[in-house]
Amino acid sequence: MIDGRKLLSKPNLYATFCWLAGLAIVAFVATGDAPYEIARKAAIGVGIVMAASLALEVGQNWRAVLRPDTVAFLALYGLTFLEFLLPQPEVNDMTNAGAMRHAVLLALLAFGAMALGRHLSPKLPTGLSGLVQRPTPPSALLTIFWISFFFGTFYMLLAVNFNPMEMIDRMMGPRFTQPWGRGRYGDFRALLNEVGAVINLVPPLAGLILSDRQRYRPLTWMTVALVYGYCLFMGLAGSTRNVLGAYIITFLIAYSLNLTRKRMPEFAVLCLIGVAGFFVSSKIMLETRTIGLKEYLRSFETQGPKAPELKFEEQAPETIYFDLNLVNVAELSDVFPKTHAFLGFEVPYVAFTHPIPRAIWPGKPIGLSISMESALGVGPEMTVSSTFIGESYMAGGAFAVALTGLFFGILTGWWGRMAIGLSSALGLLIYASGFLAVVISMRSLFTLTVTILPTIAAIMMAMVFTKKSPPTKSPDRTDIPPRGIPHRTHALR
Numbered sequence: 001m002i003d004g005r006k007l008l009s010k011p012n013l014y015a016t017f018c019w020l021a022g023l024a025i026v027a028f029v030a031t032g033d034a035p036y037e038i039a040r041k042a043a044i045g046v047g048i049v050m051a052a053s054l055a056l057e058v059g060q061n062w063r064a065v066l067r068p069d070t071v072a073f074l075a076l077y078g079l080t081f082l083e084f085l086l087p088q089p090e091v092n093d094m095t096n097a098g099a100m101r102h103a104v105l106l107a108l109l110a111f112g113a114m115a116l117g118r119h120l121s122p123k124l125p126t127g128l129s130g131l132v133q134r135p136t137p138p139s140a141l142l143t144i145f146w147i148s149f150f151f152g153t154f155y156m157l158l159a160v161n162f163n164p165m166e167m168i169d170r171m172m173g174p175r176f177t178q179p180w181g182r183g184r185y186g187d188f189r190a191l192l193n194e195v196g197a198v199i200n201l202v203p204p205l206a207g208l209i210l211s212d213r214q215r216y217r218p219l220t221w222m223t224v225a226l227v228y229g230y231c232l233f234m235g236l237a238g239s240t241r242n243v244l245g246a247y248i249i250t251f252l253i254a255y256s257l258n259l260t261r262k263r264m265p266e267f268a269v270l271c272l273i274g275v276a277g278f279f280v281s282s283k284i285m286l287e288t289r290t291i292g293l294k295e296y297l298r299s300f301e302t303q304g305p306k307a308p309e310l311k312f313e314e315q316a317p318e319t320i321y322f323d324l325n326l327v328n329v330a331e332l333s334d335v336f337p338k339t340h341a342f343l344g345f346e347v348p349y350v351a352f353t354h355p356i357p358r359a360i361w362p363g364k365p366i367g368l369s370i371s372m373e374s375a376l377g378v379g380p381e382m383t384v385s386s387t388f389i390g391e392s393y394m395a396g397g398a399f400a401v402a403l404t405g406l407f408f409g410i411l412t413g414w415w416g417r418m419a420i421g422l423s424s425a426l427g428l429l430i431y432a433s434g435f436l437a438v439v440i441s442m443r444s445l446f447t448l449t450v451t452i453l454p455t456i457a458a459i460m461m462a463m464v465f466t467k468k469s470p471p472t473k474s475p476d477r478t479d480i481p482p483r484g485i486p487h488r489t490h491a492l493r
Contacts, residue, residue: 011069011118011413015056019115022049023108035100036084036091039326042104043081046111050077053115066253067419068438069118069412073111075442079387080107080326088324095330103330103389109398110389110405117409124417131459132418132427134466138215141425144461145205148454149227152199155192156180171237172294194355200454202231203247204432207254208425211263232277237293239285241278242443246436246451248274254432325443328376328386329393335375336394343368347395351445355453368394388445404445412438426462433458 026045032038050073057064064070084091091100153167159180160166170178180193206228213221228251235244252274256267288296336342350365358364372384372394386393392404415434418427433455441448 011067011416012053012057012060012064013119015053016115016119018053018056019049020112022046022052023112025049027105027108030104031101033097034092035095035097035327035330036088038097038100038104039081039084039088039091042107043084046077046081046108047085050074066256067412068415068435069114069409071249071435072114072408072412072438072442075439076111076114076387079323079443080329080389083324084326091324091327094324094327095334099330099334100326102333103326106329106333106389106393106398106401107326109402113402113405114409114412117406117411118413118416119409120406121410121413121417124414128459129418131462131466132424132430134424134426134462136425136427136462136466138209138212140465141205141209141429142216142220144426144429144458144465145202145209145224145227147461148198148201148205148457151195152202153196155196158192169294171234172292172297174292174295175239175289177292194357194450194453197450197453198457199231199234200246200250200436200451201429201433201458203228203251204254204429206231207251207256207432208428211255211259212425236281236285239289239293241282241285242440244281244285245278246439248278249439250432250435253435254428323385325385325387325390328372328384329390331376332372332386332390332393337397340370340375342396342400343370343394344396347391347400347445352449354446355450370394385443387443388441391445408438408441424466426458426466430455430458430462 023046026042026049029045030038030042032041054065054070054073057067057070156167156171156178157164159178160170206224209216209224210221210228216224231247232244235247238244252267252271255270259267284293284296291299346368350368353361353364356364372386372390373382375394376384378384388404388408389401392400396403415431415438418431418434434452437448437451437455440451
């Protein structure tokens, strides 16, 4: 039963004070003669601060772990500091101590600005707060589920002449070699790629349906489970960890918010499976980025996982790492503004116009005048990530980092306000799908305007498939009759 009042959990002021005071302490102690030493001290310190602030939040309401701002903190920590909890000796050869110290301070500034910004969020518009309370029949959820899956895979099927087996085969090839990849300049088919982003609605919809599966026929919810499994396979084959992670997170969030207390152990098991599956998949994706999942499985079958002669073009590291984003931030701080001037408003302008196909706007900017790769002197065949911290630093230095962190804090706090009146399944879908934009935008500003499109699509479909009516205490449970009246539960096809 969905009850928005149970989801209500405003940011705790004591937790924010813990963030700010703790980050200030970390800024003083995260010093050293070697880059890895500095990064490791910061990773431990920020981890302790985050755990302490989260404990204060959970003490107020355990569902605080499901708030957008909390998820954003966890995602940003995973992208910047988590890898330095394990040995990373090669980092000392990649940058210098001064640059790493600067990068750590920038990251601390971003965390602090986010912690403050979440308290400055405005109220939701009346229309949106009313929309998330509209009753949602199970048939509407199923309809939106299949519409999302169809349009989410249509552009891929079109590229292989609607041959599903070929689509799966090409999906398992090396990264960026699929025929449905959006071209650099694009055409009208690029519109289908943007529409295909609605595939991101499938995981939270699957979570909603499977957590309330007693209202559906067994064949129906098992088919939904298979489709969700296919989405996980797409994320694995695509070798993009943040996409796979978002599929898992949005599914679990939607699943959990529709559960009764008695089924919490069931949810705990799903969380353990999700975490374990993600870390195993992360290792596989690092090994298959350049050779593809199909070649990896073929080599695995013929030579075994421990065969010394098994050589991949991109060897999996002996430790866990997530693109070494903090190292890239350090290197960027050495380049800007010494070698290149700050890019200013060019960065948010390109990010905002990123999802517009070139067929509609032929004069759209191809990219930044100075790309991150060219600034760091890496080859065109490589891609570099530095989280929104590095991208905003390229725009305007530490001030831009603080401003962007404040923006994301306000955004996550504003989105969390939706839980106040959340009382319908489609409202929950809108709420959960917004997490995808939050999580992925921690990795890059340029994905925010793309990943928010499925959430906008969910809002539009909610307006179409639901009728405006006064909210009740539990509008979704229309199958529960008044007290004393017997009823029969009819499973939905």
